[in-house]
Amino acid sequence: MDDTDKAILSLVQHDADLALNDIAEQVGLTSTPCWRRIQRLQQHGVISKKVALLSAEKLGLAMTVFVQVKAGRHDGKWLDTFARHASAFEEVVEFYRMSGEFDYLLKVLVSDMASFDHFYKRLVNGIDLNDVTSSFAMEQIKYSTCVPLNHL
Template sequence: MDRLDREILRLLQNDATLSVSDIAEQIGLSSTPCWRRIQNLEKLGIIKKRVALLDAEKLNLGMTVFVQVKAAQHDINWLGRFAEYAAGIEEIVEFYRMSGEYDYMLKVVVADMKAFDVFYKRLVGGIELSDVTSSFAMEQIKYTTALAI
């Protein structure tokens, strides 16, 4: 990956709706080689997909909660069941296996406390967990999907 590929990625991270010709013009290439580079970045899996970022507040999804979970069991079968179960809950927008005191971290986006309570009951009712704790985000200070490349 060279400087031009990085520039393409930087541009696409900021606006995935840019046309190939717009990108090519901004990086100093003609459209065909620029298009080939984008295709190659997709083929290599560097560009995973292109999406629209939505405004959670405007969609009445103004509460972000970080949920930490301790596993009920520490084996691959339980992890598989938990991962499959959590993947099916649309309010979970991010899911990580962690080091430290808690085994998993979930980022959950819901409308309000009542919606979180419904989510929480579904989470703890669907699979055996050892411990669950939640922290509510009071203010979003920085949010980006753009990676430093």
Template sequence: MDRLDKEILRLLQEDATMSVNDVADRIGLSTTPCWRRIQNLEKQGIITKRVALLDAQKLDLGMTVFVQIKAGRHDINWLSRFAEHAAGMEQIVEFYRMSGEYDYMLKVVVADMKAFDVFYKKLVGGIELSDVTSSFAMEQIKYTTALAIQ
């Protein structure tokens, strides 16, 4: 990946709706080579998808909760069942298996405490968990989906 590919990625991370013509103009290429580079970045899996980012507050989804979970058991069957159980819950916007004291970290976005309680009951229902702790975000200091491209 060269300097032009990296610049294409920076531009598309900022605005994925930017036309190929605009991207090409900004990096000093003609349209066809720029389009080929974008296609190649997609084919390589570097660009995985293009999405619209939504304002959670304006959608009345004003509560962000970080949920840490200790596994009920540490065997492959439990791990698979839990991953399937949690991955299907639309309120979970990020889901990680972790090292350290807790086995999983979830980022959950809901409307309010009542909605979180409904989510929580569904999360813990039907699957054995050792421990669950939740931390409620009071203020979002920084949010970006853009990766630092070196």
């Protein structure tokens, strides 16, 4: 990966709708070599997909909740079952297995407290959990989908 690849990645992760000619011009290439580089980055999985980012707030999802879960058990079957169970909820937009005091962290988007309560009851229903703690975000200070590139 060279500086031109990094420049292409920076441009497309800020605006995936940029025209190929605009990207090529900004990185100092003609269209064909720029297109080849983008294709190579896609084939290698560096560019994994192109999406539209939606405004959760404008869609009525004004509440962000971070849910921390302690596993009920630590065997493979339970872990697989819980991963499938929690991943199935549309409200769960991020889901991580963690080190430390809690085993899992879920980022949940809902419209209000009643919606969260409904989600919570479905999450804990029928699954053996040791502990569940929820924290409600009061303000989003930074949000980015951009991956840092300076280390490359």
